[in-house]
Every structure is written in C-alpha cells, then in structure tokens.
Amino acid sequence: MGMTLTEKILAAHAGKERVEPGELVNCRVDLVLGNDITAPVAIEEFSKIGVKEVFDRDRVVLVPDHFVPNKDIKSAEQAKVLRDFARAQNLTYRFDVGTMGIEHCLLPEAGLVGPGDLVVGADSHTCTYGALGAFSTGVGSTDLAAAMATGEVWFKVPQTSKFTYHGKLQPWVSGKDLILYTIGEIGVDGALYQSMEFSGEAIARLSMDSRFTMANMAIEAGAKNGIFPVDEITESYIAHRLKRSYKVYRPDPDATYAAEYDFNVEEIEPQVAFPHLPENTKGISEAAGVVIDQVVIGSCTNGRLEDLRVAASILKGRKVHPEVRLIVIPGTQQIYLDALKEGIIEVLIQAGAAVSTPTCGPCLGGHMGILAKGERALATTNRNFVGRMGHPESEVYLAGPAIAAASSVLGRIASPVELGLKEVSTVA
Amino acid sequence: MKLTGRVWKFGDNIDTDVIIPARYLNSADPANLAAHCLEDADPDFPSKVQAGDIIVAGKNFGCGSSREHAPLALKAAGVACVIAPTFARIFYRNAINIGLPILECPEAARTIQEGDKISVDLETGTITHTATGSTWQAKPFPSFMQELIGAGGLIAYTRKKVTGHA
Numbered sequence: 001m002g003m004t005l006t007e008k009i010l011a012a013h014a015g016k017e018r019v020e021p022g023e024l025v026n027c028r029v030d031l032v033l034g035n036d037i038t039a040p041v042a043i044e045e046f047s048k049i050g051v052k053e054v055f056d057r058d059r060v061v062l063v064p065d066h067f068v069p070n071k072d073i074k075s076a077e078q079a080k081v082l083r084d085f086a087r088a089q090n091l092t093y094r095f096d097v098g099t100m101g102i103e104h105c106l107l108p109e110a111g112l113v114g115p116g117d118l119v120v121g122a123d124s125h126t127c128t129y130g131a132l133g134a135f136s137t138g139v140g141s142t143d144l145a146a147a148m149a150t151g152e153v154w155f156k157v158p159q160t161s162k163f164t165y166h167g168k169l170q171p172w173v174s175g176k177d178l179i180l181y182t183i184g185e186i187g188v189d190g191a192l193y194q195s196m197e198f199s200g201e202a203i204a205r206l207s208m209d210s211r212f213t214m215a216n217m218a219i220e221a222g223a224k225n226g227i228f229p230v231d232e233i234t235e236s237y238i239a240h241r242l243k244r245s246y247k248v249y250r251p252d253p254d255a256t257y258a259a260e261y262d263f264n265v266e267e268i269e270p271q272v273a274f275p276h277l278p279e280n281t282k283g284i285s286e287a288a289g290v291v292i293d294q295v296v297i298g299s300c301t302n303g304r305l306e307d308l309r310v311a312a313s314i315l316k317g318r319k320v321h322p323e324v325r326l327i328v329i330p331g332t333q334q335i336y337l338d339a340l341k342e343g344i345i346e347v348l349i350q351a352g353a354a355v356s357t358p359t360c361g362p363c364l365g366g367h368m369g370i371l372a373k374g375e376r377a378l379a380t381t382n383r384n385f386v387g388r389m390g391h392p393e394s395e396v397y398l399a400g401p402a403i404a405a406a407s408s409v410l411g412r413i414a415s416p417v418e419l420g421l422k423e424v425s426t427v428a
Numbered sequence: 429m430k431l432t433g434r435v436w437k438f439g440d441n442i443d444t445d446v447i448i449p450a451r452y453l454n455s456a457d458p459a460n461l462a463a464h465c466l467e468d469a470d471p472d473f474p475s476k477v478q479a480g481d482i483i484v485a486g487k488n489f490g491c492g493s494s495r496e497h498a499p500l501a502l503k504a505a506g507v508a509c510v511i512a513p514t515f516a517r518i519f520y521r522n523a524i525n526i527g528l529p530i531l532e533c534p535e536a537a538r539t540i541q542e543g544d545k546i547s548v549d550l551e552t553g554t555i556t557h558t559a560t561g562s563t564w565q566a567k568p569f570p571s572f573m574q575e576l577i578g579a580g581g582l583i584a585y586t587r588k589k590v591t592g593h594a
Contacts, residue, residue: 037497071454124493126494140496140526143522145582146583150589150590192514222516222517366450385446385492386443387446388450
C-alpha cells in the first residue's frame, strides 16, 4: 500500500521505510520556530532540560512579531527574553524590527523552508509552509523547548484526507475563498488530527501566495498540517531563495485517504465567515450588506504581495468610506518594499488607508486596531472567535483581500462587482 | 490518582482565545492567567472556580492558537481535569506536556451536567458520577504518552533522555 505526502515526509524524518496512520514516531526536525509570545515560555522550559546550547543554531529561528514593535512594557520584557536568548545562543538567522516580518510570511521569503522539510513552530499557523510541500505543524512552548534542545519531536502519524479542486476560479476568488469554503463544508473540526492534502487542476494554477493562504488555515479545520504537491510554481518561488538542498516527495497513486473531497471551484464565489467561527461561511451574494467599522488587510494569512495588489487594484482612484478605518499591514519588510516600488502603498494611502510596519498586531487583538464593544471588523485574518480582535462583544468577519477592499470603500460587506469591477487575476 | 470535583460545563469549540484572551498574553505569570481564565465565555468564571473543579465541555476543546498559556491558565485557576469528546491537537499535546489531565469521553461529556459532582480515576480513565453512581470509560492514552505523563511531563522526560538522569 502506498503512502500520502505527509506519511512520506514523516517516514523519511523518522528514518523508516514507511509509517502508518496512528503510529507514534520520533522525527528529526529541519527547523524550529518561536515568537515573542511562545518563545519566552519555551526558553524557561529549555533552561530546565540540562543542555546549554540549542541543537543547531542554523535551525532555530525566533521571530518577535506578535506584540512587536513592543506594544507595552510587559510585551517589551517578553520580547527581550527572546532577543537575549537569540543573542546568547548566537542564532544564525535573527530578525527584528526593521528586518523582520510576520513569521509565516518571513520564513519562506527568507529561504528557510523548502519542499520535504519537517518544521515545527510554537505558533498554530506554522502549517503555512505546507504550501511549499513541507510537513509543518504548530506545537506549544514545551514542545518547542524540547525540539530546541534535541532537534527531535514525537508525532502520531495522522490520517490524510484529500481535497481536490476542479475547474477555473471565478472572478475575485483567491486561495482564501477556497479554504473558507472548504472549512464551511467540513467544519472547524472537519480534519481534526488529520493531514489535509490539496490537489487538482485549480490548485495547479493557483499562485504561491494563494497556496500559503490555504495551507495557513488548515489549522482552522483542526488539521495537523495542510500540504501541496511541488510543481513549477513552487520551484520558481524557491529558486532564488532557498538556502538548503531539498527533496521533493509525491503521494503514491495507491495511498490510503481517510476521506476524499472534490470541489468544483466554478461554483465557489468569494466567501465571508461570520462570527464567531471560521466555519460560518456564506457566499458574498448572501453576505453583503453588513455595516462595518474597520477593515484589516494583513496577517500571516493574507499579508502578501498578491493580497496588497488585489486591494490596490480595487482602491485605486477610490476613497475608503468615511465611517471605516482601513488598516493595511504588509507581512514583511520585503513585501512592504515591493509594494512601495509597485506604487501599491501610494494607492492605498491616497485611498485613506493606514499602512503599518509588519506585525501580527490586530489579528489576535494585540495592538494596532483593537475593536470597541459592539464594533464590527472585516478582516483578511484567520480567526473570528469571540474577543479575537478586541472587546468580547465585538465581531470579526473573515474574507479575502478583494472583499475587504471593496467593503472598505462601501462601508458594508460588499463585492468589487458592486463597484463596477469585473476581473482580477490571482493566477501565477 | 483519583480526583473528585464539581463540574463546570462549556459548549463545543471552546477556543484558546476564549480560554485566555491574547490581551493577557503579555505575561505568562500563572496568577495573571488564572485571573482571566475563560472570562470571555463567563465573566464570573475566574472568581467562581475553585481548586479541584472539573471542566466538562463539548467537542474540539482548545481549538485555535498554540498558546500553552491556555492549559497553564486552566491549571493555575485550579481546574483539576478537562473532559470532552475531542480536543484540538495542539491543546492536547500542550496539556499532556504541562501535566493538565484531559480525558476524551463523548458519553460522559454528553451526560454530565453543570454542578454535578464526579470523580475521575486517571490511571484507569474511569469517570464516576457521585450522585447516581453511573460510570463512563475514557479513551486510554497510548503507552508512549503514559510514559511521558509518568515521567512528569515532556521536560522531565527530555532531561532524562539527554542527561541520563531525572
């Protein structure tokens, strides 16, 4: 019997010929990641293990991005713990204000993750790197501590479900809409403990940025990881970035899947997830009209160049609604610079957007756009849980950048079609 | 080890933002976490909960962020054990790693009500309703995880592995 993509990568990193779902394996990791919220707890636990140095200073990356630039004194103290540790351990890759970005936008861009890698990060959206054909998954601080010390992590081999997307994308539909639609179909625990393997001709045409968005939200279906096959689009993305050699794995034709889902993307319109779960999705035709106070375009889900391009294509020559605050947060310094060179930033500022330095900021209710009681935001982020972006009685609606930009102009949840706009291309 | 406690009941998909909102994550101090544990689901919970109490919740408990602050907050608030039909996988690992007992048992999670008194035998996974005497059997942990729990959590287990002593 064949193996799925995830089973092959886990087997290779466990030094085994093959693995079976349910089996417990000890795996070598290629990269471990922490941030300013999770790393301080991990660093304290690391100090109890009895080793002085991390297992490999090239393979431990700590990114201060959640409450950085430091939002208050306590956050500054936490970030300092991370900074001091990174300096003391002489970590090879160090990122900070001015060179950093949101971790899951940054690591692929910096060439630190490649196909076939096994990555763990103390951040649930570590699953983002599955877009590159890597096995990557979120863990907690204690797992991070043990991985920093030993370079190994134990896993229960997950069952894999296969998600195949057929057809040609509708106008204004991007990876965000496909993954929101999928979560709406299977629920927030629809892939609990499982690997989500994405495939199909619609995926083959999907840009790298849209693939990152889809892999990023695998956790919102409860999955351990989301993973894409490696193709020319992947190869072209890593060509001038990746710092290490890599290995491409492919699923066997006779691999066993727990479930197989087939979607015709021609039937999928832009999606909006209503409060307070990412599974509460509706097509834009059923979602339009909700009045909003704030729009956030950014995060590890949708803070990449493609997202900013789509937003600018809609906001060009238009103004943000006077009752709406539009906050745009490029995912990394490089994305910010690229957007600046393309004229995107100017378009956004002319429209009335506030553009910020990279940070997770408002996505998790940290800073840079917290909601008051009763306020509503539409965001390109990943979670709309109770209190996620501020007051427990505020609301978050999730969508892709096209809906976000159009809504910021109209002051209510809306499609770019309402602005007389017809088409945007998000294919590579 | 046998625990006996009073039950607080919660619904499906209790996420880690609700268990401990990110606005309190600028500190990992257990007292700070305990003071705000589950306040967005029930503002009075931090003041009502007492050491030894047990949470019985719906499916997918602990979904969302990887913050270990979530099981740490529950533990610091005095919660002795969480029973649910299923747990989100990162929360599951975190709870095992830090020594917060969790049990998967759909039947118990369905039947037990808020305010009930129950006892839990962590070795056998048997859950007993004090008033009615009804019992339920939780899913047993795989032997490797029992080894982890027995060693005192992942850090103690790893210390023994890398240094050769506990």
